Amino acid sequence: MIPIVYYLALAVILFSLGILGVLLRKNAIVVFMSLELMFNAANLVFITFANYFKTLDGQALVIFVMTTAAAEVAVGLALMVMIFRVKGSIDVDQMSKLKG
């Protein structure tokens, strides 16, 4: 028997670390990995409550989140390859062409 708060606290910590990664790092690939970390934290909450309420719906939603994350990564990395070809760098600070 483990208090449900422990799992939720782990998810909160992982999500906040993901936010920190998005804010702190300038390498766009690491920013993407931090996004994956946040997806993972959300999935952990889904699985925790699926166990708590004894229902499978949480697990089904996690499958959807995973497929969405896979699609997002495919498009995002393709974008990154494009940006690298044009600019020669994937530093997020240098992606400022649209700045007014």
Added chain:
Amino acid sequence: MSASLVVFLILAVIAVAAAVAMLLSNNTIYSALYLIMNFLAIAVIYLTLGAPFVALAQITVYAGAIMVLFLFVIMMLGAEKFSEKEPLRWQRPVAIVLGLGLIGEGVYVLLTRIGTQMLSNTATEAMADPKALGALLYSKYSLPFEITSILLLTAAVGAVVLTRGGKREEKQ
């Protein structure tokens, strides 16, 4: 302390340590490998929560497919040795304060709103059954399932179109 609590704490420490190491590592390849470690720890937590199908999907899809894609792109771009310049020095402390604030808010909500409900780690057989999960996906969630397939198709086509467009631009 029960055995399941010890297992959970070890896994939680591994997951958080791997996430912190991912953020702090300068080499992007190390970051990716630490993230895989984090995914594996979370997958084992899924196992202890009685979701074996999701745990194995996590290992194959996240730690396998997605992270291989990441490593592939990192090595293709040679991105592991990019140094990070710091043009905005004030940004870092502000980000750290905001991140810690978010953690504090989350902990506050957990402590005040979520009581001391316990999670029984004895998963019922129906919960851990991949057959039941598949039946649920194809009955109650059949419409989202189909939409997800369209999403995946769009993403695959989009990735191909994006990278082809880059080539054409280079030739001109």
